[in-house]
Amino acid sequence: MRLLLTSDTHLPKRAGRLPAPLLAELPRADVVLHAGDWADAAALDLFEAHSRRLIGVYGNNDGPELRARLPEVARADLGGLRFGVVHETGAARGREARCAARFPDLDVLVFGHSHIPWDTTALGGLRLLNPGSPTDRRRQPWCTYMTATIIGGRLTDVVLHRLPPR
Template identity: 80%
Template sequence: MRLLLTSDTHVPKRARELPGELLESIERADVVLHAGDWVDTATLDLLEARSRRLVAVYGNNDGPALRDRLPEVARAELGGVRFGVVHETGPAQGRERRCAERFPELDVLVFGHSHIPWDTAAEGGLRLLNPGSPTDRRRQPYCTYMTAVAAGGQLTEVELHRLPPRRP
């Protein structure tokens, strides 16, 4: 099962549209996981139309229209791997412990908010993944998203993709 992980798309606040490379990858994925901060419902509509399956949450920049359509926390079993998706996890210091305590039933937690790619594991084995942002790199050198494969209860081929700089 091919997965695409993204977050913090911030359209049209940070970009007028999603990068073409991201849209092409969405169409190749079996499941898209989006960890919030959509900003507009048109982007949610676009991903719902283009993806085979969407597992998504709202973020702190998402207003009532998005909060009416999306949960704060989403869970899904994909390829035998138990996923959770949430926007915010708090400060980096102590993140693994906090998330493992909050989500003991999960194998993988996908989160966003910081725009900083993250791939670590908590002491008990919970893997934490932040795909960064495909539209707003903040203090990072690149805009990013992730892909992975979930099959047979294992998460493999986790890859951080760097997007080319946007044209002004």
């Protein structure tokens, strides 16, 4: 099972459009996970139109229309793994312990908000993944997103993709 992980697209406010490499990846993925801050319902519509299956949540920059269509936390069983998606997890310091306590029933938690790519594993085994942002790198050197594969109930081939400068 091929996964595409993204967050903080902020369309069209911070970026007029989704980067072409990410847009091309959407239909290739079996499941797209978006960790919030779409910023506009048209961005959600775009993802829904180009994705086989979309699991998304709202973020702090998402207004009432998006909040009516998306949950704050999403959960799904994918390829034998228990996934969660949430926008915000708080400060980096103590994140693993805090998320493991909040989500003891998950194997993988996808999150966003910081625009900073993150890939760690908490003591209890919870994998935490933040794909960064494909449209707003802030203080990061690149705009980014992630892909991953699930094979035999294991998450493999987690790759952080750097997008070309705009």
